[in-house]
Amino acid sequence: MVSFVCDHCGKCCTSIGAYIKIERQLSDRDYYCKNTITGEVFPVHVVPEFAEEIDEEVISGAAGSRSGCIFLRRNPAGPGFVCAIYPTRPRLCREFRCYHMVIFNARGEPAGRMVGRADIRTADPVLARIWNDEVKPLPSPTTPRSDPAWLERVCAILTAHGYRGEAVEGGTV
Template structure:
């Protein structure tokens, strides 16, 4: 298994953020939020360095309106390096804890990284042979597994990539072509 390594790109907060909404403010640092996909209500605690900024945006009501930033209200510019940081990271909801930008790293026969399975089992690769294998042999499995998924949430579904049996099928297809797929934990 390969360990997931977050690079702070903020793509997760941009896509999932539309579904994380503040229901009620308790204090300048504490909020009740709702997950728009699961309807779960959960408490969050904002890190002190971001509290004033988030409080101001929440009170002004400008978050998510036309012309303003999109994504999660808790996504902030990382003050220490390029990229984004989560202002509620220790208390973030389960959907955020489980999110992975990529679900498998694919290695070529020499052990170099040939690609990554991203999102709902798409691939990111510059290897034309791997891209062809993915389109012809693996993508049909994805389409079959997610048929019937509601269109407004289909981009958030991690299955079938989260299913160990499906991952084994993908790994077997890759191995038959000389590649090695390692699921990300």
């Protein structure tokens, strides 16, 4: 098993983050938010460096016009994005994985990632062909992690062609 490693692209926060809505502001750094998919209400605490910026958006009403999560911010220390409520982020965010398997070539180098239910992201044309011809036709599970037999079957197909698939477990977003 390989560990999930977030590359801070922000795509998850612009998609699933759209379902995180502020219900009530408690202080300049504390809010009650709601996951509009599950109805779960949870408290969040904004890290100090983003508190004023988020507070201004909430007061001005700009928070409601965002297409993604209000707590997603550009990383001031480098490329990508960061979460302004990372230590108190909701379960939806803690459990999210944007890829479920890393596929390695014969040299042990990462050659692709399985995303979604059974899609692949790869620049390797041979791996793309194998995936489209042999893996895609398999009935896909609701979630790859929920069907170990499906993952074993996919790994066997990859191994037969000189690749190695490793399911992603743990890690933090």
